[in-house]
Amino acid sequence: MDTIFAQASARGKAGVAVIRISGAQAWAAARALAGDLPAARTAGLRVLRAEGEPLDTALVLCFEVGASFTGEEIAELHLHGSAATVGAVLRVLGEMSGLRLAEPGEFTRRALENGRLDLAQVEALGDLIDSETEAQRRQALRVLSGAIGKLVDGWRADLRRAAALVAASIDFADEDVPQEVVAEAAVLIGRVSGSIARELTGSGAAERIRDGFEVAIVGRPNAGKSTLLNALAGREAAITSAQAGTTRDVIEVRMDLGGLPVTLLDTAGLRAAGDEVEAIGISRALERARAADLRVFLLDGGEVPLIAPEPGDLIVQGKADLGAGFGLAVSGLTGQGVDALIGSISTVLSERAGSAGVMTRERHRVAMRRAIEALELAIVELGFWPERAEIAADGIDRGIRALESLVGRIDVEHLLDDIFASFCIGK
Numbered sequence: 573m574d575t576i577f578a579q580a581s582a583r584g585k586a587g588v589a590v591i592r593i594s595g596a597q598a599w600a601a602a603r604a605l606a607g608d609l610p611a612a613r614t615a616g617l618r619v620l621r622a623e624g625e626p627l628d629t630a631l632v633l634c635f636e637v638g639a640s641f642t643g644e645e646i647a648e649l650h651l652h653g654s655a656a657t658v659g660a661v662l663r664v665l666g667e668m669s670g671l672r673l674a675e676p677g678e679f680t681r682r683a684l685e686n687g688r689l690d691l692a693q694v695e696a697l698g699d700l701i702d703s704e705t706e707a708q709r710r711q712a713l714r715v716l717s718g719a720i721g722k723l724v725d726g727w728r729a730d731l732r733r734a735a736a737l738v739a740a741s742i743d744f745a746d747e748d749v750p751q752e753v754v755a756e757a758a759v760l761i762g763r764v765s766g767s768i769a770r771e772l773t774g775s776g777a778a779e780r781i782r783d784g785f786e787v788a789i790v791g792r793p794n795a796g797k798s799t800l801l802n803a804l805a806g807r808e809a810a811i812t813s814a815q816a817g818t819t820r821d822v823i824e825v826r827m828d829l830g831g832l833p834v835t836l837l838d839t840a841g842l843r844a845a846g847d848e849v850e851a852i853g854i855s856r857a858l859e860r861a862r863a864a865d866l867r868v869f870l871l872d873g874g875e876v877p878l879i880a881p882e883p884g885d886l887i888v889q890g891k892a893d894l895g896a897g898f899g900l901a902v903s904g905l906t907g908q909g910v911d912a913l914i915g916s917i918s919t920v921l922s923e924r925a926g927s928a929g930v931m932t933r934e935r936h937r938v939a940m941r942r943a944i945e946a947l948e949l950a951i952v953e954l955g956f957w958p959e960r961a962e963i964a965a966d967g968i969d970r971g972i973r974a975l976e977s978l979v980g981r982i983d984v985e986h987l988l989d990d991i992f993a994s995f996c997i998g999k
């Protein structure tokens with residue numbers, strides 16, 4: 573396998589840049605630049621040279637096989653972060669025999685192939701790099717620490733015990749097998765199935781933390797929706813006008829509310845459309861509002877417009893600067909009540925986020941549904957013991973395989989190219 577190298581730190585001018593080298597020739601390549609190397613996992617200051625000419629003074633770190641991120645020999649060069657310095661060192665490495673520039677995500681892919689990470693941890697590493705809010709960081713770090721793998725290992729241990737009980741009963745079918753053996757297998761399968769179902773329930777909230785919640789501001793024309801969006805965003809994100817129907821399309825603003833990723837949606841005023849373009853805007857507004865995680869109904873003395881609030885939605889009186897208002901009242905123009913509204917939105921979304929599990933992707937949900945379906949079938953077949961014992965055993969086996977796909981042990985080769993394509997070259 574080739575020895576690969578790449579800049580692991582962000583590109584551009586910086587105080588320090590890191591170049592990572594991984595593979596069988598990593599230490600030899602670092603030695604060619606730095607002369608002697610420091611002891612493994614110890615930083616040493618060295619002058620990097622090419623053909624006797626100094627390139628830079630750098631910290632050099634080496635990690636041995638089995639103790640590195642990829643599981644291979646790794647050398648890291650911590651350079652001064654100028655584009656010229658980094659470019660010179662990369663150029664010299666590229667001219668060495670047996671070395672090549674890494675492909676996107678190739679370091680992490682080698683970590684997967686060498687058993688340093690499972691597939692769920694690989695996904696979490698990508699999420700951690702992309703995290704923008706505190707909730708996203710905490711969730712990604714939890715999965716990266718192996719939370720999904722620990723769940724799968726526990727489920728798998730119980731199912732293997734159940735499978736062993738069923739197999740033993742099949743092998744000794746001619747003898748009197750105690751009924752307690754079948755009952756224990758059924759209890760184990762039921763316990764795992766219930767635990768998976770609870771995790772499946774929390775996967776929706778976990779995915780919203782990963783991708784972001786959507787909050788739609790809805791109301792009639794001239795209710796002050798765009799002005800409120802600008803106040804929440806702290807900038808002129810939407811055009812405001814006294815003329816009704818100014819907002820024709822959905823305007824999105826990404827925000828961090830209480831550590832949660834939130835996209836605020838300013839929608840077209842909901843009313844009977846005055847022209848074809850406005851009708852399209854209203855149709856899109858209704859579609860996005862219904863699909864949003866939370867709706868903020870901004871009233872202007874009138875009724876709730878066109879769609880009814882759902883449980884948890886917020887009813888807000890707008891233009892509070894023009895009157896006393898009632899309940900939760902805001903003015904996007906003066907900022908009155910905006911902090912209270914932000915607090916209310918954060919409270920609702922935080923309560924929903926509190927139910928989040930560790931499964932964050934549709935791939936995870938599909939695998940869990942497959943596992944539950946297989947295990948429920950196995951429990952049914954155990955009820956026809958011993959005639960359908962082999963069908964029950966097959967259900968248990970299919971449940972185990974579905975769970976193992978969560979961490980990439982089986983049936984995921986077709987996913988890997990898509991997953992690693994989103995990684996940067998140095999990761």
